[in-house]
Amino acid sequence: MMLSNAAYDELMAFQRETEALAQVAGRLGWDQETMMPAGAAEQRSEEMAAMEGVLHARRTDPRLADWLERAVPGDEVGAANLRHIRRSHARMTKVPARLAQELARVTSRAQGIWADARARDDVASFLPVLAEVIRLRQEEGACLAQGGDPYDALIDDYEPGASSASIGAMFGRMRPRLVSLRERVLGATYQPPRLSGHFGEAAQLRFARDLATAFGYDFTRGRLDLAVHPFSSGSGDDARITTRVVESEPFNCFYSTIHEVGHACYELGIDPDYRLTPLGNGVSMGVHESQSRIYENQMGRSRAFTGWMLGQMVERFGDFGIADPDAFYGAVNRVQPGFIRTEADEVHYNLHVMMRFDLEQALIRGDLAVTDLEAAWNDRFLADFGVKVTQPSLGMLQDVHWSCGLFGYFPTYSLGNVYAGCLMLALRRAVPDIDAHLARGDATPATAWLRENLQRHGGLYEPKDVVARACGAEPDEGPLLDYLEAKFGEIYRL
Amino acid sequence: MMLSNAAYDELMAFQRETEALAQVAGRLGWDQETMMPAGAAEQRSEEMAAMEGVLHARRTDPRLADWLERAVPGDEVGAANLRHIRRSHARMTKVPARLAQELARVTSRAQGIWADARARDDVASFLPVLAEVIRLRQEEGACLAQGGDPYDALIDDYEPGASSASIGAMFGRMRPRLVSLRERVLGATYQPPRLSGHFGEAAQLRFARDLATAFGYDFTRGRLDLAVHPFSSGSGDDARITTRVVESEPFNCFYSTIHEVGHACYELGIDPDYRLTPLGNGVSMGVHESQSRIYENQMGRSRAFTGWMLGQMVERFGDFGIADPDAFYGAVNRVQPGFIRTEADEVHYNLHVMMRFDLEQALIRGDLAVTDLEAAWNDRFLADFGVKVTQPSLGMLQDVHWSCGLFGYFPTYSLGNVYAGCLMLALRRAVPDIDAHLARGDATPATAWLRENLQRHGGLYEPKDVVARACGAEPDEGPLLDYLEAKFGEIYRL
Secondary structure (H helix, E strand, O other), X not given: OOOEHHHHHHHHHHHHHHHHHHHXXXXXXXXXXXXXXXXXXXXXXXXXXXXXXHHHHHXXXXXXXXXXXXXXXXXXXXXXXXXXXXXHHHHHHHOOHHHHHHHXXXXXXXXXXXXXXXXXXXXXXXXXXXXXXXXXXXXXXHHHHOOOOHHHHHHHHHOOOOOHHHHHHHHHHHHHHHHHHHHHHHOOOOOOOOOOOOOOHHHHHHHHHHHHHHOOOOHHHOOEEEOOOOOEEOOOOOOEEEEOXXXXXXXXXXXXXXXXHHHHHHHHHOOHHHOOOOOOOOOOHHHHHHHHHHHHHHHOOOHHHHHHHHHHHHHHHOOXXXXXXXXHHHHHOOOOOOOOHHHOOHHHHHHHHHHHHHHHHHHHOOOOOHHHHHHHHHHHHHHHHOOXXXXXXXXXXXXXXXXXXXXXOHHHHHHHHHHHHHHHHHHHHHOOOHHHHHOOOOOHHHHHHHHHHOHHHOOOOOHHHHHHHHHOOOOOOHHHHHHHHHHHHHHOOO | OOOEHHHHHHHHHHHHHHHHHHHHHXXXXXXXXXXOOHHHHHHHHHHHHHHXXXXXXXHOOOHHHHHHHHEOOOXXXXXXXXXXXXXXXXXXXXXXXXXXXXXXXXXXXXXXHHHHHHHHOOOOOOHHHHHHHHHHHHHHHHHHHOOOOHHHHHHHXXXXXXXXXHHHHHHHHHHXXXXXXXXXHHOOXXXXXXXXXXXXXXXXXXXXXXXHHHOOOOHHHOOEEEOOOOOEEOOOOOOEEEEOOOOOOHHHHHHHHHHHXXXXXXXXXXOHHHOOOOOOOOOOHHHHHHHHHHHHHHHOOOHHHHHHHHHHHHHXXXXXXOOOHHHHHHHHOOOOOOOOHHHOOHHHHHHHHHHHHHHHHHHHOOOOOHHHHHHHHHHHHHHHHOOOOOOHHHOOOOOOHHHHOOOOOOHXXXXXXXXXXXXXXXXXXXXXXXXXXXXXXXXXXXXXXHHHHOHHHOOOOOHHHXXXXXXXXXXXXXXXXXXXXXXXXXXXXX
């Protein structure tokens, strides 16, 4: 065997085309959620499956094993590239092409069925395809785990290095402090006002664009569109975001936008040298979510930034009954046991995730049948949130994830919150006057710090390591919980 | 050698994925022209090249030859599928990979040089790369023709079954009648008015959508967006169209839209069983253009339909100085000797094409040097149109086609016009009250007839045959010329 730089170069040239094709497949997904005419859904699932087949063939190409054996990385970047390709190659060779294509086809179809079922509040029409998705992901998890835990194998797709045990332990530490905070907040004498009124779609979208700009989103390398379920997509020089508009609830649009801007800024902030290489994407879902969360919550829902937002909203929408910055700050951060995860306040959010984490583990491990899922969901929701789910679109049909086959993904939202807590502590140390900038509606110094200390690295370091480097310490849930207790203690005058 | 149905099935399964991937590549092109942020252009060219590489590898896959040798079609549809795949495979194997790559590289470069030359009206900077493109296409034509005529081999790419002899003979018959009509029209005492005024973009786009619906465009399987140069793209259940808006020239938007609706209705009208097979696309450029032209001209510019349009435009845009249906019909169909082919009226259009047909034949056959092209163009334009070309961007630099290597493509525009003439005659016989429908702004009975008699067949029959089947006779130029003489004789009171 000859170790060789030529093998590394050949491998990277091949990989570059694969990355480009992955971008194409991702953009096809974006199109499906934003632009595709409804009648094209069936054909699209074949197109997606064909792309998936091409990508799978490349990721299991027989030449890869040989290149990987012989390639010599020239530096730290080369070593990281090889680490990513090795991990992906090991994963792909474990999953049969037939299964990968079936997953692509079924999940593409399942998303249409889910959207329809949610619109009609019809659980029964969704269960058969959900059962099929679960069966395929169980099979995939088993292939990947090779005797280990299938659910852990699925988590590893989204958060390399994490496990259900480590996440379960973290949730175990978080839960008592969150439940206690929740009880004190809901029982507090002072309750902030609720925003009400009518906020026109066009004006909401204009403000959403301005919010994106305030956080440093580069519209020459992205765009903002409407979608049922807001998401961001694409890497390199084409990272697009979506939002949605409810005319009676403008915070929905504004904070979805800021959230997706966080994701997109991460992608756009990666070192341009890494474009179309394995380092040219956010390193994990948890780290990705840390960016969306720190933009949305720690900054977007801060006292400083909401002060600026209040002025903007009065200017754009006229008097809507809240004129006092304290009251507005309270309204933005109002804690209430709502049904919908994506609309949840910071106190409840992780409780939503913990519930899904337990339910999806049971589904994947075969301990919960899809026919029992609705009852299990509703029982757990009543227990955790004290509210009875009145319709499935407010319950188990609310999220797109499971229809896409995204089992093991939900816990990364909470990891992101935890990382965001750590990063905000470090950011405040590094940019002590950040609140003064936010109070002027300018979050770009934060984006600059995050870019320099975390975003630019892309996939260079492992998820936990890149957060630790930025923070100067191993991340844990402490800073997030401290921040939540301080913030909501003050708002609710506890 | 074992003949086998299994070989046919394997071949078709492989082909189905190739067709799906071609749809993805097409949609990427659509995205580039409509949605892509400007900063993504460089990355996009890598993504496109990667998709092209995937498609090229599949179309030259070594298994194809074996499948084609052994495959047994079960029926007429199977035979047509094999005919298409054989033709494409023969083409791919006759042209050396080296030549195909060089053509891709040189034409890609030539388009940039052409755009630049056109912007600066600088012929000299375009000639060297044009000479290179011509040399490569000559070489390719020679490979394809295998002793026959290279230009005919190039035509065959766009219009299987057509030849320079048959097209030349047809043009020879058309020319005297067109020239005579042109002279009478330009010399007529009565000249229709010219449309003027300001027509807002939003209202133009709303009307464009309603026009598309009037012609039966199915928005559940397509969409309408803006692009610099209008085009249609996609097959099966996802055929999208674009238009452009010039606020002083609303006919530009309206007739571009109707034209692209014709192309898209053809694709959407193909038998759903042919989706993602070689029969699932329009059969040739000429037949495609017959659909866009019959929608745009024979129907969209008819007295009946423009009567309805006038009422709609007054309602939507207010008074714009033309209130009489006769005058409006004249304004829509105004004849004038302009420089630009894409803006030409129905009388001049085919004269533009004939000129390009003669010039490009001479270029490919080596009878005209690129250094003599500008003089040849300008001399011919003066002779045919009576106007001196004042700058090359209004002359030989106006069209993108030659820089892309599209020699043999121009005559399909005229074939489309000729086919549209024949089809309109047949349509009038089959739907005698079509004008009554058009006068109510409803062209869907025409779309229904075209779908049933032509569109649904997709690639099942050869181009000329599918038109002959719909018309009940071999197509020729007679009906088009009769229609033009009657229509413009009446408008110009000859």
